[in-house]
Amino acid sequence: MIFVTGGAGFIGSNFVLDWLAQADEPVLNFDKLTYAGNLNNLATLKQDVRHRFVRGDICDGEQVLALLLEHRPRAIVHFAAESHVDRSIHGPGEFINTNINGTFSLLEATRAYWSALPDSEKSAFRFLHVSTDEVYGTLGPDDAPFSETTAYAPNSPYSASKAASDHLVRSYHHTYGLPTLTTNCSNNYGPFHFPEKLIPLMIVNAQAGKPLPVYGDGQQVRDWLYVSDHCAAIRRVLEAGRVGEVYNVGGWNEMANLDVVHTLCDMLDRMRPKADGGSYRAQISYVKDRPGHDRRYAIDARKLESELGWKPAETFESGIAKTVQWYLDHPAWLADVQSGDYANWVASNYFNREGA
Ligand code: NAD
Numbered sequence: 001m002i003f004v005t006g007g008a009g010f011i012g013s014n015f016v017l018d019w020l021a022q023a024d025e026p027v028l029n030f031d032k033l034t035y036a037g038n039l040n041n042l043a044t045l046k047q048d049v050r051h052r053f054v055r056g057d058i059c060d061g062e063q064v065l066a067l068l069l070e071h072r073p074r075a076i077v078h079f080a081a082e083s084h085v086d087r088s089i090h091g092p093g094e095f096i097n098t099n100i101n102g103t104f105s106l107l108e109a110t111r112a113y114w115s116a117l118p119d120s121e122k123s124a125f126r127f128l129h130v131s132t133d134e135v136y137g138t139l140g141p142d143d144a145p146f147s148e149t150t151a152y153a154p155n156s157p158y159s160a161s162k163a164a165s166d167h168l169v170r171s172y173h174h175t176y177g178l179p180t181l182t183t184n185c186s187n188n189y190g191p192f193h194f195p196e197k198l199i200p201l202m203i204v205n206a207q208a209g210k211p212l213p214v215y216g217d218g219q220q221v222r223d224w225l226y227v228s229d230h231c232a233a234i235r236r237v238l239e240a241g242r243v244g245e246v247y248n249v250g251g252w253n254e255m256a257n258l259d260v261v262h263t264l265c266d267m268l269d270r271m272r273p274k275a276d277g278g279s280y281r282a283q284i285s286y287v288k289d290r291p292g293h294d295r296r297y298a299i300d301a302r303k304l305e306s307e308l309g310w311k312p313a314e315t316f317e318s319g320i321a322k323t324v325q326w327y328l329d330h331p332a333w334l335a336d337v338q339s340g341d342y343a344n345w346v347a348s349n350y351f352n353r354e355g356a
């Protein structure tokens with residue numbers, strides 16, 4: 001079986017669903033269920049004995065070690081993290097706690113478990129750390145995309161905390177020989193994406209008749225990858241990645257934020273036309289920029305393609321159409337994630353930001 005941390009979040013839940021759709025190997029899903037964790041994402045697995053959910057915190061090394069000793073996984077896939085850049089600007093503490101201290105506790109528990117395994121299981125074991133392209137910092141318009149050897153230059157508390165966790169993982173391989181793998185991926189989108197992030201936020205606000213808040217001039221560039229392609233890349237790296245290596249994962253799909261928002265508006269104009277016949281583009285509102293906002297990310301994913309044969313299956317056009325359709329088809333999921341503390345977050349992040 002495999003042990004997944006953060007498997008109730010956006011990418012983690014897509015990964016667990018995809019994993020169990022492809023194979024019968026059971027999953028122990030360990031998640032704290034913060035605001036971003038949602039068991040509704042896994043509702044289709046309710047009766048599935050191959051999926052076991054345990055609520056817990058990766059900072060609790062004793063609980064993690066007890067579970068590892070009880071279930072004896074052959075691999076750990078580590079998604080659990082605080083993941084939203086804007087929240088890291090408002091309150092970095094939880095990012096330091098979960099992303100750095102939590103990864104450290106998880107590594108320590110893993111080391112204790114792994115060290116005591118018989119030799120054959122020890123060499124077959126894998127710790128796969130899921131990380132981000134944001135650790136590499138920001139690119140100018142003509143710079144080459146990030147490769148696995150690009151120097152780290154994280155610019156937000158989020159990316160700095162992920163960079164620290166990457167370094168810890170690297171050190172556990174070099175110092176203790178723990179068989180680690182690290183993936184650094186670009187921006188994901190798709191089903192179950194929490195509507196604090198650009199794409200789901202725009203879909204939700206458009207339908208609610210609210211402003212579509214574009215930070216600064218909207219010309220910041222991101223590389224977008226459909227989430228199931230990221231999941232496939234992780235499965236492939238887990239299966240055949242070289243121990244101790246880093247693999248960049250990306251969609252070869254750079255887009256300026258404003259173009260993404262225009263695409264969403266035009267798609268919604270066709271799929272869910274406004275009653276007054278106008279375009280959702282009229283709701284676009286330029287707001288004050290994110291402090292320290294990285295201008296451009298781009299990923300060179302050639303290593304993953306040449307060594308392991310992975311490339312994205314979806315284009316942006318196909319992936320975004322599926323995504324918009326998914327949100328239109330799941331109003332109950334959306335209503336649920338917008339209850340609770342969501343409104344407070346939106347109010348604090350967008351307060352006093354109008355009129356860029
Ligand atoms: P998310 O915020 O949607 O989900 C994070 C999950 O981790 C949630 O289920 C949450 O409950 C859980 N969690 C948080 N703190 C925990 C703790 N202390 N112990 C146990 N569980 C905890 O995040 P996501 O977008 O799914 O990202 C998953 C991973 O992928 C993160 O490590 C992130 O850095 C990385 N990543 C994300 C993207 C992206 O575009 N979203 C891109 C590249 C890499």
Ligand code: DAU
Pocket residue numbers: 083084085086131132133134185186187188196197198199201213214215216218220221222257290297
């Ligand atoms: O690059 C990978 C990273 O992508 C992951 O590591 C992060 O976990 C994930 O959240 C994402 O980070 P970003 O900051 O790029 O994603 P976000 O959706 O928050 O923002 C995407 C772009 O859109 C960014 O340039 C900021 C801009 N934006 C975002 C919001 C929420 C807006 O213009 N308006 C908004 O309201």
